[in-house]
Amino acid sequence: MYEVLTYSLLANLTFSFGSFYFTVYSKKISVLWMNAFKASVSFLFITLLLILNQHVFTASLVEKTYLLVSGFVGLCIGDLFLLEGMKTLGSSRVIMMFGLSPFFTGIGSYFLFNSVLPLKIIFGVCFMVLCFYLLSLERYKASGHWHLKGILMGLTGVLLDDMGQLLTKESFNENLKLNSLEANFFRACGAISGFIIIHFVYRKINLKKEFFKMKSKDKSLVVLASFFGAFLSLYFYLKSVSLGHLSVVSSMAGTGPLFAEIFESVRTKKAPHPLWWAAFMCFLFALYLFAMT
Numbered sequence: 001m002y003e004v005l006t007y008s009l010l011a012n013l014t015f016s017f018g019s020f021y022f023t024v025y026s027k028k029i030s031v032l033w034m035n036a037f038k039a040s041v042s043f044l045f046i047t048l049l050l051i052l053n054q055h056v057f058t059a060s061l062v063e064k065t066y067l068l069v070s071g072f073v074g075l076c077i078g079d080l081f082l083l084e085g086m087k088t089l090g091s092s093r094v095i096m097m098f099g100l101s102p103f104f105t106g107i108g109s110y111f112l113f114n115s116v117l118p119l120k121i122i123f124g125v126c127f128m129v130l131c132f133y134l135l136s137l138e139r140y141k142a143s144g145h146w147h148l149k150g151i152l153m154g155l156t157g158v159l160l161d162d163m164g165q166l167l168t169k170e171s172f173n174e175n176l177k178l179n180s181l182e183a184n185f186f187r188a189c190g191a192i193s194g195f196i197i198i199h200f201v202y203r204k205i206n207l208k209k210e211f212f213k214m215k216s217k218d219k220s221l222v223v224l225a226s227f228f229g230a231f232l233s234l235y236f237y238l239k240s241v242s243l244g245h246l247s248v249v250s251s252m253a254g255t256g257p258l259f260a261e262i263f264e265s266v267r268t269k270k271a272p273h274p275l276w277w278a279a280f281m282c283f284l285f286a287l288y289l290f291a292m293t
Contacts, residue, residue, distance in 0.1 A: 004240050011236035018229010023086040025222050029210050031083045034222075036195040036205045039075060041226035042234060043188040050185060059178055063171040064186050070171075071190025074164025075234075076198075079191075082157030088150030124289035131282035138275035169241055180238035187234070 018038070026034045049055075059067065168187065172178055199205045211219065262272075272280075 007236045007240035011233045011240060014228040014236065015233035018225040018227075018233060019086060021221055021225035022083055022229060025218075025225075026083045026087045028218075031080060031087055032198070032203065032205055033207065033210055035076070035079050035083055036199075037207055037211070037222065038226035038230040039079075039188060039191040039195060040207065041223060042184075042230035043192055045227065045231040046181060046185045046188055049181060053181075055182065057182060059171065059175060059182060059186065063175050063178065066167045066171045066174075067183055067186035068190035068193070070164040070167035071187030072194045073167070073190075074161045075187055075191035076194030078157045078160030078164060080157075081153045081160065085150045085152075085154030085157060089154065120289045124286040127282045127286040127289065131279045131286065134275050134279035134282065138273045138279070141275070142273070165241065168238065172241060180235055180241075183238050184234050187238075 022034055022038065164187070168183060171183060195205060211222070214222070
């Protein structure tokens with residue numbers, strides 16, 4: 001369990017860092033461009049590592065199909081909704097919505113895998129959801145608005161991401177030799193395929209043109225954000241999915257708002273709201289319950 005929690009926390013820490021800049025460049029350029037760019041950077045790093053490690057693929061045709069569809073649904077279509085929500089609400093608010101993931105994945109895991117949660121984990125999930133509610137309440141008190149469109153975009157993105165999670169988990173269940181790097185490769189292929197379809201059918205995505213128009217600092221930041229927020233976060237995330245119960249992993253996936261709030265506090269030089277501290281205590285208690293399982 002400790003290994004699962006560690007990988008989950010690392011996944012959310014790196015994603016929270018990346019999502020801050022995903023929001024920035026989604027506003028500066030476009031949501032479509034930012035998603036396609038981070039997926040391309042992630043694909044390049046994954047491919048490079050597979051070549052360097054002389055990886056031998058173990059996934060069957062069925063498992064590859066699951067992963068390709070998972071990438072298309074979660075990393076392409078789902079992330080378009082997520083970044084559109086972040087563009088409206090900000091990254092931390094949308095990341096809060098991952099607090100609903102345990103419900104989505106828990107229901108899916110029950111029907112697909114006959115997976116039952118231990119009582120301690122159920123209580124841990126409840127405290128994690130309470131953590132997200134307190135964070136949401138703190139944000140609402142600060143702005144006085146819920147921003148319905150952004151919320152719907154974010155929720156749709158979370159739901160699609162969870163559908164991708166279930167397909168990915170099924171691949172790991174079918175093949176115990178499947179590692180996270182190989183799974184990420186096929187998921188990235190699914191995402192890239194989605195953006196290629198969008199490019200030729202819906203709207204052109206000028207990756208090179210927009211990238212070379214940027215200043216040197218912006219180029220470095222957008223590549224760094226994509227490396228941390230797409231490549232590293234997905235690697236850590238799939239490691240946790242392969243090792244742990246999906247509802248625990250998805251519960252931990254909502255810890256991003258805690259990290260996002262820390263980044264925001266450092267940037268604005270303002271201490272977190274008391275409600276944030278209450279949420280943090282709920283998070284620590286949930287973490288304790290997960291670790292004791």
